[in-house]
Amino acid sequence: MRSRLTPALAVTGLLIAGCSSMPAHDSARESPQPASHATLAWSACPDGVENPDAGPPRLRCATVPVPLDYRDPDGQQLDLTISRLASTKPEARRGSLMLNPGGPGGSGLDQPIFLAQRGIPQELQDSYDLIGIDTRGIGHSSPISCGFTSDVAYYGAVPPYAYDERAFEEQSATAHTVAERCAANDDGRMRHVTTANMARDLDRIRAALGEEKGNYLGYSYGTALGAAYASMFPDATDRIVLDSNIGDTHLDRDGMRRYALGMEETFPDFANWVAARDARYGLGNTPAAVRESYFRIAGKLDRDPVDGVDGRAFRLGTFVSLYNPASYGATADSWRTMRDREPNDAPSAITQAARQMDNNWSVFLAVTCNDVKWPTDPDTYRRAVEADRQKYPLFGAAAANIMPCAFWQIDQTEPPVAVDDEGPTNVLVVQHQRDPVTPHHNGVQIDDAFGGRSTLLSVDGSGHGVYGLGKNPCAQDVITDYLVDGTMPEHDRTCPA
Structure with missing residues (x-):
């Protein structure tokens, strides 16, 4: 899922995490590409990347060819589309900063403009050309498709809440259908849409930009890609910031289940906010009462959907x-609507999104299912649903539910990337203490994996995404100081609220 997500009911590839269930490489390192002296052909970006009503275009775009299969570097090539928001102060510019918004499956071409609009410091924009990227398979970079249509009630990156055995069986059948559809629509490219290959692509982009070393800022799934990049090409990387971490270089079942932990840790912030405004929303005047309203409304919608919204x-x-x-x-307002409105037969809010989200969901599945092998026995997921429904009642029976990866039919090309803890101390790990999808545990986990190469910046705050997306001045300053001046905190640090 992208780090900029709004509270829509039909969501794209979100954010992910995990620990491998199969051995990773002993060494992830690969030889970097030499910096190119050729000039990229920058031109107008594709329609839709920038809003024409916002004024003259600020971005320029170019394409970078990369091998479909890095084992055959001179074979079939893919054209990756990248964007650039150029520094306007040559005397301050120190290089290029590659960006990733999350996913896997999030288009990144507009991310330089998005971050500028969110108010990232001008000194950062002066110091770098900000580079947006449509990673392989997404958007304008050789898009792939599983062929999603509205006939499948698929929930994208997060499986639906299995409120009973029938709901679990329904999701299992859907997951199987989706896996078959992905295999049927694969033209041979899907197996090569992996985090490892995307990290190799970053090194090619770095070289094409003429940079000796790469700088990188990644959010959510972008932290997995960044961790893989820093591990595979440690000596060709300069300043790396991993914001809102999934905990490894890939997503697996344990990482997905931690979504439920994140929601339990973050929900009290929302419940306190709503309880303090009970006169307006009437959803409870204590956090406990607001929590009870959540279960009561969800149970009602499990039985009788309203406006196309069921309990899942x-x-x-x-x-x-x-x-x-x-x-x-907006969320509290929607709760009131769901509580007060009578059931009706409006079309499902989920199935209406399927065709629109086809490319995003297809990339999410390709990367997630290709990176690491998932359990194939449905009973494994059934038991996890029952356990997590009790342990994490808010969302456990969703996060533990079965995925199409259980039925994946596309051969895996390589194991997941191993985190390399030997190399430059150049990784700043940034994590809110309360994050619904990437809990603080994940930041600690990836920081531990990098050992002396990383420093952990914990932020006493709530939400997904810190730099430019959060409101903590201390955190914004620490990250800017590192990216602009190279000032890494001497020790792990916590920014107070």
């Missing part, structure tokens, strides 16, 4: 709304 979509929408405290008011 309601839980998913609430989960996503916790990404950004600015969404709390």
Whole structure:
């Protein structure tokens, strides 16, 4: 899922995490490409990258050829589309900063403009050309498709809440259908849409930009890609910031299940906010009462959907709304609507999104299912659903539910990338203490894996995404100081609220 998500009920590839269930490489290192002296052909970006109503275009775009299969570097090539928001102060410019918004499956061409609009410091924009990227398979970079249509009630990157055995069996059948559809629509490219190959692509982009070393800022799934990049090409990387971490270089079942932990840790911030405004929303005047309203409304919608929203979509929408405290008011309003409105037969809010999200969901599945092998026995997921429904009642029976990866039919090309703890101390790990999808545990986990190469910046705050997306001045300053001046905190640090 992208780090900029709004509380929509139908969501794209979100953010992910994990620990491998199969051995990783002993060494992830590969030889970097020499910096190119050729000039990229920058031109107007594709329609839709920038809003024409916002004024003259500020971005320029170019394409970078990369091998489809790095084992055959001179074979079939893919054209990756990248964007650039150029520094306007040559005397201050120190290089290029490659960006990733998350996913896997999030288009990144507009990310330089998005971050500039969110108010990232001008000194950062002066110091770098900001580079947006559509990673392989997404958007304008040789897009892939599983062929999603509205006939499949698929929930994208997060499986639906299995409120009973029938709901689990329904999701199992859907997951199987989706896996078959992905295999049927594969033209041979899908197996090569992996985090390892995307990290190799970053090194090619770095070289094409003429940079001796690469700088990188990644959010959510972008932290997995950044961790892989820093591990595979440690000596060709300069300043790396991993913001809102999934905990490794890939997503696996344990990482997905930690979504439920993140929601339990973050929900009290929302509940406190709503309880303090009980006169307006009437959802409870204590956090406990607000929590009870959540279960009561979800149970009602499990039985009788309202406006196309059933209990599964309601839980998913609430989960996503916790990404950004600015969404709390709209979420509380929607709760009131779901509580008070009579059941009706409106079309499902989930199935309406399928065709629109086809490319995003296809990339999410390709990367997630290709990176690491998932359990194939449905009973493994059934037992996890029952356990996590009790342990994490807000969202456990969703995060533990079965995925199409259980039925994946596309051969895996290589094991997941191993985190390399030997190399430059150049990785700044940034993590809110309360994050619904990437809990603080994940930041600690990846920081431990990098050992002396990384420093952990914990932020006493709530939501998904810190730099430019959060409101903590201390955190913004620490990250800017590192990216602009190279000042890494001497020790792990916590920024107070």
